[in-house]
Amino acid sequence: MNLLTVEALKVTIGSQPVVENVSFSLAPGEILGIVGESGSGKSMTALAIIGLLPEGACAEGAIEFDGRQILSMEESDLCDLRGDGIGMIFQEPMTALNPLMTIGDQVAETLMVHRRMRRGEALRIARDRLDRVGLTGDRFPLTLYPHELSGGQRQRVAIAMAIALRPRLLIADEPTTALDVTTQAGVLALLRDLARSEDMALILITHDLAVTAAMADRVAVMKDGIVVEDRPTEALFRAPAEGYTRALLHASLPRAPSAFPKYPPGVAAGDGGSAPATDAAGALLRVEHACRSYRLPRPRPFAPRPLRAAVDDVSFRLEAGESLGLVGPSGCGKSTLARAIVGLDRLDSGGITLAGTAVGPDMPAPARAAMQIVFQDPYGSFDPRQRVDTLIAEPFHLTGRPAGWRDRVGEALTDVGLSPGDGRRFIHEFSGGQRQRIAIARALITRPRLIVLDEAVSALDVRVRAQVLDLLERLQERHGLAYLFISHDLSVVGALTSRCLVMDAGRIVEDGPTARILTAPRHPATQRLVAATPKIPPGWLTPEENRR
Amino acid sequence: MRPTLLPGLILTAVALGAALLSFVWTPWDPGALAVTQKLQPPSAAHWFGTDHLGRDILSMLMTGARTSLSVALVAVGIGAGIGVPLGLAAAARRGGVVDGVIARLNDLIFAFPALVTAILFTASLGPSAMNAVLAIGIFNIPVFARVARAGALSLWTLDYIRAARVAGKGATRISAEHVLPNIASLLIVQATIQFSLGILAEAGLSYVGLGAQPPTPSWGRMLADAQTFVTLAPHVALFPGFAIVLTVLGLNLLGDGLRDALDPRLKGRLA
């Protein structure tokens, strides 16, 4: 008998359908992966199952859990079911916990609400559940507040809350999307282990096909509110039946690293600009003994403020036309380093030069124009009140607007696969992928030699991500650009770079060809990173797919 | 959304229209005394009746609107004109010395409610209508500074500000080009709120004699005069009060409506 049966589920918000027609079933103890891009309706399906659809949303069809019809249940019965029969965890661990309540009380609350338990007894069980999710009493007393924990630890607290009463079904909605790969691996392993050892069914919702490969018994692929394919995991990966699944799988595979050097140093000078292409020794960007530390709050009144080294004696060079990866877990110092490289922040000591000119907040404007940056967030990267052509032309502030600046903007738009006419539109008229193209156009406008890509494709869906990566590769060939590609995700870096730096705790711990780092990492930090990256087992793929 | 914009606009337009009209026409001369006609109830000749000196209340209200609206408007101008640049500067140098100094300055001004400032001015400089303007205006400074700083701070974390910095733009230029246009709706809404609070404050100050001085007509002083006669002729107290309530209500409704209209994210919230 099935634990959960969803039949012809349809969810509308106002008149807008967000889930068209979803049917699937789940056996007790089974792990189902639901994969889909943003807007595919996967989260709304999950919220419908637990009866927490947003106000104004309307669900039709049937959801049967443990013999009971959820869609026709009274609100008070739903309250009894939530947290007891079905538990749920969400994407954003930083905001998922009440900031004013201790973690012990938050876990105990589940028990007190459902079992009318006394606080003392509930706290005792809460202690046990927190131990179970890996937050042991010696380091994580019940009296901690959420702000004293990291993102991964908070997600573990959320899991402890959801499983406090050993529900028969746990729904995890993108539980690791906000975490970096090493933390993700730990949380995923915990979820899998809990499902197996407590005989708990698990619905794992994710945009990342590779995550489901190691986790799920079965995978359902969703697109535009419909389940397009629902099959056992291995079968689905070995022979996807639907075109959409194939496209998704295709985009999720690691891409072949580009061969280095594409352009011999010096030859690949950009197609404009008058500054020398490289410095005397032939390097475009040179980082030497860069150090930057932050002051932490005083531990006691009047005690000296301790320092934390965010960037600790980092040195490397980047050749003209090269693409270099910079990978590391969150908090390793790569963002601090990136800010210093584009001249937004100062270093405490050491130096950065771009084609021989010292980089910093006071560097001369023409020299600065040789370097641009593309940020992660396609939504926060543009002033919503300006037109696209004004936005793209902003870096001309460095060089002065040339007479034919509108033509240059049109050229840049064409370069990134948009049309020159798009310049008169506003940014909210574009999708996330198009916005990232516009960000690239803005970075190209001054004809720089170096573009820093700061997690530039991390926020995009896999298929769009693959298209943007292709675009970046074409642009590099056409304009002889050098890239510094910063990411927490090794597989993305592997797609575009030939050489790769691995950063950990402020230091560069490994430097070598990307292909070698991906296959034979030497430093323990790199090994952890590689091991944690979700992979589709090579045996499930065709030889052709494996060669990519 | 809640239909507050239209009634707000209408009430505000009536108050503003009455004030402007009073420059060219009032039913009676608001300063003309007619002791024989004192404390007349509303009639065809005097729609809102007459006060204890026989002056026409409607005419006084119309000219009084001039005082109330101009005091509150200038006070908003002072507050926004000084407060917004301070707030923008504080946000641009978050956590720096400038930010700290501005924060302390704001705290200091917040310790002096408009009434207290007006008392200080009046005690040391003598009574004048300027006292009310300055007192209310000074208290508006930290209000605007805080709103501007909070709005600007959330923008400074966005990537488009970083992109502008990579494009070589300085903090002043970024504040003017990118930050100010994007917090303008916040500031406009705050301005209507401070405008309505300014009218209330002006009325209170005039009522206790710290605002407009005779013979300048003012709603607050009309109420002070009316207090003695309220049992004999309640209308002398009712009409000026209604004028204040309706004007303030109109501005508040306008502010709520603007907030909803200008910022879809804030829909459904209040205060």
Add this chain to the structure above:
Amino acid sequence: MARYLLTRSLMLCLSLLAASLVVFLAIEVVPGDPASYMLGMNAAPDTVAALRDQLGLDEPLAWRYLHWVFGMMRGDFGVSYTYKVPVAGLIADRLALSLPLAGLALALSAALALPLGLIAAARRGKAADAAVMGVAQIGIALPNFWFAMLLVLLFALRWQMLPAGGFPGWSDPVAALRSLILPAVALALPQAAILARVLRSALIETMDQDYIRTARAKGLSRSQALTRHALRNALIPVLTILGMQCAFLIAGAIIIENVFYLPGLGRLIFQAITQRDLIVVESGVMLLVVTVILVSFVTDLAYALVDPRLRRRG
């Protein structure tokens, strides 16, 4: 927590110092010669000289300031020029009325606003919400002194339920309280309207937060989530407004005292202004400002009690 307390206390001292400097400069420097200001234009030169001597105006400015500040710390506020008695005693008498009035109004305002804001937020978009918010909208637009006049007109003059004004003193507590009811209501209602609106919007905003969804997924009902999780988080913006309201209540009380002819601090200051008794004005204003600053200090401490994140930081 200790560090938080320490930095806040330090800032409290700095604020008090800066505020006292402002008051001192406004009263003793801006008018030119306070003595001749106080005595008026026709004063005889030797009377002015005598007053200058009494006020210590021939001392250097810094010395006079320090003298004033340290005097206040000892409870010595100088001698009133009009009443010829120590200002401290005068003020203490008046505070016996003004403080209970402000306190009563604050309590009333909170007692009204908390349930109303909670109901409006819980019944968001329903009739109860619309009714509460409609009344609040009008309450905010009411000038409290005019509202006070209406209350007098109805409850004192027409229905004769409560006294129209004056204060019998605390020797008869019941009569004293009766005479404070109308002033307190007049002060409290407009403030309650503001507070209810702030509470409602803060609650609605917190109800949209992720941790409320988490709580609902644990099985809490909407009202349980509201009272167990949203209320405490919404308290933070409400505390800010409550702190600022104390300042407005103190200022408002001064105005309301005029409606009810109550012999409070406000009446004392206004009489002192007309009598040009700068010494009383100076001390009275300083007392008002100190109260406002102390209230905001207490508000800061209350934040730390509510929010564990603040206790760690400075």
